[in-house]
Amino acid sequence: MSMSPQPSSVTALSAPGKVLLTGGYLVLDRNYTGTVFALDARIHVVVQQLRRGHRRGPSGSSDAKPALSAEVQPTRPEGEEKETEHTVVVRSPQFVDAVWEYGIQRCENGGGVKVVQKNDGPRNPFVETSLSYALTYISYVADSKDFGSLSVTILADNDYYSETATSRGSASQARGRFVDFGVPLFEAHKTGLGSSAALVTALVSSLVIHRTMQADDLGAGRDKLHNLAQAAHCAAQGKVGSGFDVAAAVYGSCLYKRFSPAILQSVGDVGTPGFEERLFAVVEDADQEHPWDTECVDFGMQLPRGMQMVLCDVECGSQTPSMVKKVLQWRSENQKEADMLWASLQNNNERLRQELKRLAQHPDANTDGEFSDVRTLIGRTRHLIRTMTRRTGVPIEPIVQTELLDNLSEIEGVIGGVVPGAGGYDAIVLLIRDDPTVITRLNERFTNYKSAVEDDFGGKIGNVRLLGVRHGSEGVKNEILEQYAAWI
Ligand SMILES: Nc1ncnc2c1ncn2[C@@H]1O[C@H](COP(=O)(O)OP(=O)(O)OP(=O)(O)O)[C@@H](O)[C@H]1O
Numbered sequence: 001m002s003m004s005p006q007p008s009s010v011t012a013l014s015a016p017g018k019v020l021l022t023g024g025y026l027v028l029d030r031n032y033t034g035t036v037f038a039l040d041a042r043i044h045v046v047v048q049q050l051r052r053g054h055r056r057g058p059s060g061s062s063d064a065k066p067a068l069s070a071e072v073q074p075t076r077p078e079g080e081e082k083e084t085e086h087t088v089v090v091r092s093p094q095f096v097d098a099v100w101e102y103g104i105q106r107c108e109n110g111g112g113v114k115v116v117q118k119n120d121g122p123r124n125p126f127v128e129t130s131l132s133y134a135l136t137y138i139s140y141v142a143d144s145k146d147f148g149s150l151s152v153t154i155l156a157d158n159d160y161y162s163e164t165a166t167s168r169g170s171a172s173q174a175r176g177r178f179v180d181f182g183v184p185l186f187e188a189h190k191t192g193l194g195s196s197a198a199l200v201t202a203l204v205s206s207l208v209i210h211r212t213m214q215a216d217d218l219g220a221g222r223d224k225l226h227n228l229a230q231a232a233h234c235a236a237q238g239k240v241g242s243g244f245d246v247a248a249a250v251y252g253s254c255l256y257k258r259f260s261p262a263i264l265q266s267v268g269d270v271g272t273p274g275f276e277e278r279l280f281a282v283v284e285d286a287d288q289e290h291p292w293d294t295e296c297v298d299f300g301m302q303l304p305r306g307m308q309m310v311l312c313d314v315e316c317g318s319q320t321p322s323m324v325k326k327v328l329q330w331r332s333e334n335q336k337e338a339d340m341l342w343a344s345l346q347n348n349n350e351r352l353r354q355e356l357k358r359l360a361q362h363p364d365a366n367t368d369g370e371f372s373d374v375r376t377l378i379g380r381t382r383h384l385i386r387t388m389t390r391r392t393g394v395p396i397e398p399i400v401q402t403e404l405l406d407n408l409s410e411i412e413g414v415i416g417g418v419v420p421g422a423g424g425y426d427a428i429v430l431l432i433r434d435d436p437t438v439i440t441r442l443n444e445r446f447t448n449y450k451s452a453v454e455d456d457f458g459g460k461i462g463n464v465r466l467l468g469v470r471h472g473s474e475g476v477k478n479e480i481l482e483q484y485a486a487w488i
C-alpha cells in the first residue's frame with residue numbers, strides 16, 4: 001500500500017448489492033458454500049476533504065457542504081489552525097433529514113478513533129461503525145494523524161428501496177441516475193439487495209483510499225478492504241453472519257466459503273484498550289492464530305451468454321426476523337436429518353453452479369436454447385428448500401412464493417427462479433432468456449397477478465413488480481465524479 005502524503009481532495013467509489021442464488025443457511029457453516037451474484041445496483045460514496053479549519057455552523061446545519069472540486073481547498077500543512085475541531089458530516093441526500101454529523105474522538109490506551117454523533121435524530125450504526133473502524137485503521141497506518149474535516153455523501157441506486165410517490169415523480173427523474181425518495185430513511189422499504197453491506201464496503205474503502213492509498217491501489221488493497229469491511233459490518237450488525245454480502249460487495253460475483261468466525265471474535269469494541277492494534281492485525285491478516293480463510297472462487301464470474309437475471313419485488317406484509325436462529329436451532333436438534341438435507345442441497349447447488357459455469361465457458365453448449373439442465377437443477381434445489389421449510393417451520397419458500405415461482409416459471413423464456421438468501425417474503429430472483437420479449441411477458445403477467453392460495457405462514461403477496469436491477473458481477477470500484485453533479 002503506498003502512502004499518499006497529499007491526499008486528493010475528492011474520492012468516489014461504489015460497491016454492488018447481492019443476491020444469494022443458492023446456499024442460504026448452508027453458507028453460515030464453512031463446510032458448505034453459497035453462490036452469490038453481484039448486482040448492477042450499487043451504493044456510491046463520495047468523500048470530500050473540507051478545507052482545514054472550516055468552521056461548522058450550528059449543529060445539524062448543512063453549511064459545511066462543499067461544491068464538487070471547485071470549493072474544495074487543498075489541505076494545509078500540519079499544525080495550522082489546530083484549535084479547530086474536526087468533523088465528519090455524512091449525508092444521504094435522497095432521503096429526508098438524512099444527515100449525520102460526527103465529532104472525532106481519539107481514545108486512550110490505543111483504543112482507536114471513535115466518531116460521536118453531534119446532531120439530534122436517529123443514529124445510523126452502519127455509518128457510525130464504518131467511520132470509527134476506517135478512521136482507526138487509517139490513523140494507525142497513515143503518516144499524518146490529522147484527518148481534517150470530511151464531507152461524505154451516500155447515493156444509492158433506485159432498486160435498493162421500493163418506489164415512493166416522490167421517486168416516481170418527474171422532478172426526481174430529472175436528477176440523473178439517482179432518485180429522490182422524499183421520505184426519511186427509516187420509512188423506506190428495502191428490497192433486500194444488501195444495502196448495508198454495499199454501504200459499509202463503499203464507505204470504508206473510500207475513506208481508506210482517500211487517506212492512505214491511491215485510487216490505483218484498489219486492486220492490490222482489495223483483501224485488506226474486505227477484512228476491514230467484514231469487521232465493521234459485523235460490529236454494526238451486532239453479530240457475525242456468513243459475510244457473503246460483504247464479500248460480493250468487495251469481490252463481485254463468486255462461489256463463497258465463509259471465514260472462520262473466530263477471526264473477528266477478539267477485535268472487541270472501539271474505545272477499549274488496544275483496539276487499534278487488534279483491528280490492524282485483523283485488516284492486515286497478521287494474527288497467526290487466526291488467519292483469514294475466506295474463499296471467493298471464480299470471482300467476477302459471468303452468467304452464460306443468452307441468460308439474464310431479474311428480480312421481482314413482492315409487496316408483502318410479513319416480517320420474520322428470527323429465521324436464522326430458528327433454522328440453526330432445528331439443525332442442532334435434528335443433526336442427522338439436517339446433515340442429509342444440507343448435503344443434498346450442497347450437492348445440487350454445486351451441480352447448478354458447475355452447469356452455469358460450463359455454459360458461460362462454452363456458449364454453444366446450450367443446444368436446445370432453453371437451458372433445460374439449469375431448469376431441472378433449480379427445480380431440485382427448490383424441492384429441497386421446501387423440505388427445509390416444512391421441517392424447520394420457517395417460511396424459507398412459503399406457499400405464496402411457491403405459487404408465484406411456479407406461475408412465472410411457466411412463462412416462455414423463464415428458466416426458473418428461487419427465493420434468494422434467507423428466503424421469506426423479500427424479492428424473488430429469476431433466471432431468464434436474455435430477450436426483451438420475456439420481460440414483456442413477465443410484465444403482462446404481473447399486471448393481472450393475484451395470489452389465490454392461503455399461505456402456510458400467513459404472508460400475503462400484493463403487487464409484484466419487476467425491478468430494473470440486473471446481474472452486475474463487478475465488486476468495489478472507483479467512480480468518476482461527473483455523475484454526481486445533481487446531488488453534491
Ligand atoms: N442510502 C443509505 N444511506 C445511509 N444509510 C443506509 C442507506 N441504505 C442503507 N443504510 C443503512 O443500512 C441499514 C439497512 O441495512 P440492513 O442490513 O437492515 O438491510 P439490507 O442490507 O438492505 O438488506 P438485507 O440484509 O436483507 O440484504 C439502514 O438501516 C441504514 O442504517
Ligand SMILES: C[C@@](O)(CCOP(=O)(O)O)CC(=O)O
Nearest residue numbers: 024025241242243421422423
Ligand atoms: C440465511 C443466510 O445464509 C443468508 C441471508 O441472506 P439475505 O440477507 O436474505 O440475502 C445468512 C447469512 O449467510 O449471513
